[in-house]
Amino acid sequence: MLRxxxxxxxxxAATVLHGVSxxxxxxxxxxxxxxxxxxxxxxxxxxxxxxxxxxxxIVFDGAEIVRAPAHRIVQAGVRLVPEGRLVFSPFSVxxxxxxxxxRLEGELSxxxxxxxxxxxxxxxxxxxxxxxxxxxxQQMLAIGRALMSRPRLxxxxxxxxxxxxxxxHQIRSALEKLRASGLTLLIVEQKLDIALAFASxxxxxxxxxxxxxxxxxxxxxxANLADLYLSLAPRG
Amino acid sequence: MRDLLELSVSAAASxxxxxxxxxxxxxxxxxxxxxxxxxxxxAMVGAFGGFLLLSKYEWPYALGMAAVLGFMLLVGWITxxxxxRPLVERGAPLLAAIxxxxxxxxxxxxxxxxxxxxxxxQVPEPVSFEYLKLFVIGATLVVFxxxxxxxERTLWGKAFExxxxxxxxxxxxxxxxxxxxxxxxAGGAAAAGLAGLLVAPNTSAHYLMGVPLAIQGxxxxxxxxVGRVEGALLGGLLVAFAxxxxxxxxxxxxxxxxxxxxxxxMLFLLVRPTGLLRARA
Numbered sequence: 001m002l003r004x005x006x007x008x009x010x011x012x013a014a015t016v017l018h019g020v021s022x023x024x025x026x027x028x029x030x031x032x033x034x035x036x037x038x039x040x041x042x043x044x045x046x047x048x049x050x051x052x053x054x055x056x057x058i059v060f061d062g063a064e065i066v067r068a069p070a071h072r073i074v075q076a077g078v079r080l081v082p083e084g085r086l087v088f089s090p091f092s093v094x095x096x097x098x099x100x101x102x103r104l105e106g107e108l109s110x111x112x113x114x115x116x117x118x119x120x121x122x123x124x125x126x127x128x129x130x131x132x133x134x135x136x137x138q139q140m141l142a143i144g145r146a147l148m149s150r151p152r153l154x155x156x157x158x159x160x161x162x163x164x165x166x167x168x169h170q171i172r173s174a175l176e177k178l179r180a181s182g183l184t185l186l187i188v189e190q191k192l193d194i195a196l197a198f199a200s201x202x203x204x205x206x207x208x209x210x211x212x213x214x215x216x217x218x219x220x221x222x223a224n225l226a227d228l229y230l231s232l233a234p235r236g
Numbered sequence: 237m238r239d240l241l242e243l244s245v246s247a248a249a250s251x252x253x254x255x256x257x258x259x260x261x262x263x264x265x266x267x268x269x270x271x272x273x274x275x276x277x278x279a280m281v282g283a284f285g286g287f288l289l290l291s292k293y294e295w296p297y298a299l300g301m302a303a304v305l306g307f308m309l310l311v312g313w314i315t316x317x318x319x320x321r322p323l324v325e326r327g328a329p330l331l332a333a334i335x336x337x338x339x340x341x342x343x344x345x346x347x348x349x350x351x352x353x354x355x356x357x358q359v360p361e362p363v364s365f366e367y368l369k370l371f372v373i374g375a376t377l378v379v380f381x382x383x384x385x386x387x388e389r390t391l392w393g394k395a396f397e398x399x400x401x402x403x404x405x406x407x408x409x410x411x412x413x414x415x416x417x418x419x420x421x422a423g424g425a426a427a428a429g430l431a432g433l434l435v436a437p438n439t440s441a442h443y444l445m446g447v448p449l450a451i452q453g454x455x456x457x458x459x460x461x462v463g464r465v466e467g468a469l470l471g472g473l474l475v476a477f478a479x480x481x482x483x484x485x486x487x488x489x490x491x492x493x494x495x496x497x498x499x500x501x502m503l504f505l506l507v508r509p510t511g512l513l514r515a516r517a
């Protein structure tokens with residue numbers, strides 16, 4: 001469903017990704033791990049077309065999208081829930097969701113029902129400005145907004161960052177429902193325990209390159225899991 | 237009393253012209269962050285369009301007006317394509333686009349002066365002269381109401397606003413940023429061109445008319461604030477009232493009155509740089 005081969009990406013003169021290759025099949029849940037500054041968010045930016053300088057090959061559903069503008073990639077069925085949520089705070093919950101559906105081909109009311117069923121809290125607050133929601137509710141809105149265009153691949157950038165344990169649990173069970181419904185998920189996560197329990201395979205990214213790729217079942221059996229990144233860091 | 241009423245109507249009419257120019261700035265600044273000082277020259281192009289179609293070829297006013305506005309949409313569209321988009325696509329900073337647009341300002345002004353000469357040209361009024369001011373006020377209110385409705389009530393208006401709030405988040409929604417940018421320039425050019433067309437029966441179409449309008453409009457924008465469409469209208473009216481009350485009542489030689497908007501501009505930049513109306517946060 002998604003195949004990255006030798007993807008390079010840079011911000012100005014600073015190259016962040018040095019030839020990353022990743023592959024995922026339809027319906028899979030894959031985790032992207034790595035320390036701060038490893039290039040995880042940059043990789044998501046490259047897939048969604050929101051970083052200017054990117055090269056290599058990114059094939060989604062058989063179509064090359066590495067040069068496609070961001071709105072075409074959304075149209076193709078790829079959605080990102082960005083780190084920091086980036087909801088439009090002056091707009092109501094409902095308007096945020098409506099903007100999420102700009103590239104929807106299909107019935108809008110069906111999508112509203114779907115998202116409100118997944119996150120009943122959003123239905124209770126649909127007239128409220130997004131900026132007045134709690135952090136957890138904003139995360140629900142960010143995920144719901146991405147689901148409005150009925151994506152086939154959902155990218156999540158640290159969806160649990162800074163949330164209370166109870167909210168983490170709520171969002172996690174929503175994501176499990178999405179996984180069970182067959183949606184393909186790529187999740188960036190710093191916390192190994194959540195990521196390894198949730199995904200079936202994982203890629204570890206360090207300094208802009210994939211240093212390890214394994215099933216999560218095998219990863220959790222590694223002896224040096226506690227300092228995984230340290231043990232994988234390139235020497236010198 | 238009658239004096240004050242006449243003064244108010246007259247100030248409101250010139251305030252509306254400034255407000256339209258301020259609106260032109262605002263339509264482009266909100267989604268792109270680009271301050272386009274060529275709005276004054278766009279107003280001039282609109283005025284000359286009026287001269288050409290209404291005076292020279294004697295088209296009926298409504299038809300000529302529609303044609304000028306349609307032409308201005310095209311002017312804004314082309315300006316964005318040649319002076320802004322190539323820079324944005326190469327990752328140039330905003331300042332590069334602002335400077336390129338200053339270059340376009342010169343191109344428009346010299347182009348018009350080559351084509352029409354340095355003399356002022358008469359542009360007819362849409363209604364008899366005594367109702368001209370009311371026509372200007374009415375047309376401006378219609379434009380502001382339409383723009384307000386677009387931003388508040390339509391999904392595409394929200395999409396424009398989303399680009400203003402956060403470009404990256406807007407792109408992730410599937411909003412085509414290039415299309416929003418080009419549309420904001422087309423809309424800005426139409427608003428500026430309308431200002432030029434409406435002011436022309438009073439001032440005539442002249443190749444140097446642009447810069448004063450660009451300055452008054454910019455002052456109005458700073459005073460009203462770039463956050464809200466209503467701010468442009470409020471700012472325009474305040475500038476015009478300050479100007480005309482000074483001319484009428486202050487014991488100053490009339491030349492000095494032209495400095496009043498600039499004093500206001502400085503005052504607002506020092507005391508309230510966000511303008512009177514804040515964006516909803």
